[in-house]
Amino acid sequence: MGSGQALQQLLFFALLVFGLYVLAIRPQRARARALAEVRASLAPGSRVITTAGIHAIVRSVEAGEVVLEIAPGVLVRFADGAVVRILDAPGPAPEDPAG
Secondary structure: OHHHHHHHHHHHHHHHHHHHHHHHHHHHHHHHHHHHHHHHOOOOOOEEEEOOOOEEEEEEEEOOEEEEEEEOOEEEEEEHHHEEEEEEOOOOOOOOOOO
């Protein structure tokens, strides 16, 4: 009975590892892949949302960073990883009403 019990424990452990993979690791990889696609598709003029929930317009994309306009004339620099969602594709820059 000793070897049968050892086999049963081994199968339980294998099932536990498989469950961990299906429930935790695989979905995390999918989220990471989706975020990488978001970062790769950042372009000036895109409307985006950051991890802090700030809605902004991308003004420039540099190595690992994006410059976002969060209000007319207010530019801030973020790490590109801070952008979690693109709301729409790049469009023409809005006209400045002042001038």
